[in-house]
Amino acid sequence: MDPAGPEPTGRIEVRGLTKHFGSFTAVDHLDLDVEPGRITGFLGPNGAGKTTTLRMLLGLVRPTSGTATIDGRRYADIHNPLTVVGSALEATNFHPGRTGRNHLRVQAAASGVSDRRVDELLELVGIPAAARKRAGGYSMGMRQRLGLAAAMLGDPHVLILDEPANGLDPEGIRWLRGFLRHLADEGRTLLISSHMLSEVEQTVDDVVIIANGKRVAQGTVEELRGEPTAFVRTSDPDRLTAALQQRGLRVAPKAGGLQVTTEDLAVVGDVAHASDVAIHELRSEQTHLEELFFNLTETEGDRNRLSGAAHARAGVAPDLPPPMLPPPSGPPVDPSVVAAPPADAREAGR
Numbered sequence: 001m002d003p004a005g006p007e008p009t010g011r012i013e014v015r016g017l018t019k020h021f022g023s024f025t026a027v028d029h030l031d032l033d034v035e036p037g038r039i040t041g042f043l044g045p046n047g048a049g050k051t052t053t054l055r056m057l058l059g060l061v062r063p064t065s066g067t068a069t070i071d072g073r074r075y076a077d078i079h080n081p082l083t084v085v086g087s088a089l090e091a092t093n094f095h096p097g098r099t100g101r102n103h104l105r106v107q108a109a110a111s112g113v114s115d116r117r118v119d120e121l122l123e124l125v126g127i128p129a130a131a132r133k134r135a136g137g138y139s140m141g142m143r144q145r146l147g148l149a150a151a152m153l154g155d156p157h158v159l160i161l162d163e164p165a166n167g168l169d170p171e172g173i174r175w176l177r178g179f180l181r182h183l184a185d186e187g188r189t190l191l192i193s194s195h196m197l198s199e200v201e202q203t204v205d206d207v208v209i210i211a212n213g214k215r216v217a218q219g220t221v222e223e224l225r226g227e228p229t230a231f232v233r234t235s236d237p238d239r240l241t242a243a244l245q246q247r248g249l250r251v252a253p254k255a256g257g258l259q260v261t262t263e264d265l266a267v268v269g270d271v272a273h274a275s276d277v278a279i280h281e282l283r284s285e286q287t288h289l290e291e292l293f294f295n296l297t298e299t300e301g302d303r304n305r306l307s308g309a310a311h312a313r314a315g316v317a318p319d320l321p322p323p324m325l326p327p328p329s330g331p332p333v334d335p336s337v338v339a340a341p342p343a344d345a346r347e348a349g350r
């Protein structure tokens with residue numbers, strides 16, 4: 001194959017991807033499509049298999065079966081991967097004694113990237129001054145920003161970020177949203193994982209939800225949200241139903257009250273008032289997406305966590321992830337590493 005490869009598509013394709021750790025199935029015949037110019041949220045409760053999937057995409061964990069490709073190639077087959085795909089798998093793994101700037105400079109030097117680019121990136125992620133302090137004292141938000149800068153070193157057109165909103169305060173999340181949107185508007189492909197829908201719901205265009213390593217939903221945020229609805233409880237459901245229907249609203253009985261297809265609670269209140277019907281409760285309902293995610297988090301999350309932990313306790317998982325903090329020099333010892341990973345991913349094992 002031509003080492004320079006075909007024209008980059010920026011597409012991520014996952015087909016039938018499966019990972020067993022001993023008898024435990026962490027990722028189970030997963031299919032996934034991620035398109036350029038969009039932000040795709042890879043969502044699932046704790047232990048659903050998100051990180052394992054991302055690590056397989058980045059050549060850090062060997063799939064049991066199936067394929068995971070970027071621009072049509074497995075990570076290991078990508079020529080000069082730093083310029084194709086940037087990743088931030090953990091925000092907590094910078095060497096505490098090194099300044100953030102030095103950390104990036106070391107990575108940059110190893111990849112032939114200039115110190116100037118490092119300083120540009122630190123400006124871009126908004127920590128030019130703080131990056132001159134030791135990373136050990138960084139807040140979660142700063143570590144996240146430093147991780148993003150590291151991921152951007154090679155100016156890649158694909159970015160894979162594991163829980164980038166984790167631990168960010170609302171201002172940090174707002175900043176992240178703008179930053180990621182800017183990158184997507186430049187035509188880059190963004191795949192970001194999260195176990196909290198609320199952290200990323202307003203950030204992402206497309207959503208893939210997994211539970212127990214399996215895909216349970218995929219679509220645009222709008223598709224998965226469904227139509228907004230209100231719940232209303234009243235002393236006279238029949239009269240209120242008729243009045244709401246007259247206003248052109250769809251109404252259905254639900255759990256001792258009525259479900260009205262609207263996001264405008266005031267309309268429901270006004271109609272009830274005009275019809276002289278007392279209201280006992282009126283509220284917006286969760287969207288379909290929230291409901292779906294909430295149900296998964298309540299049930300599947302626990303099951304996942306427990307089965308994974310039990311499995312690890314049983315000691316049947318030979319390929320444990322690398323330690324949180326690898327020594328400052330020398331590669332981490334990780335039998336699951338099957339390809340030279342990007343520098344940031346190498347330091348970002350779990």
Ligand SMILES: Nc1ncnc2c1ncn2[C@@H]1O[C@H](COP(=O)(O)OP(=O)(O)OP(=O)(O)O)[C@@H](O)[C@H]1O
Pocket residue numbers: 021024026044045046047048049050051052053194195304305307308309311312317318319320321
């Ligand atoms: N090296 C390993 N050996 C054994 N089990 C593992 C290993 N890595 C992950 N697992 C298990 O696989 C399951 C999926 O883990 P993974 O980290 O991919 O989930 P996740 O969706 O990223 O979760 P979180 O949101 O908590 O990060 C978990 O039950 C976990 O305990």
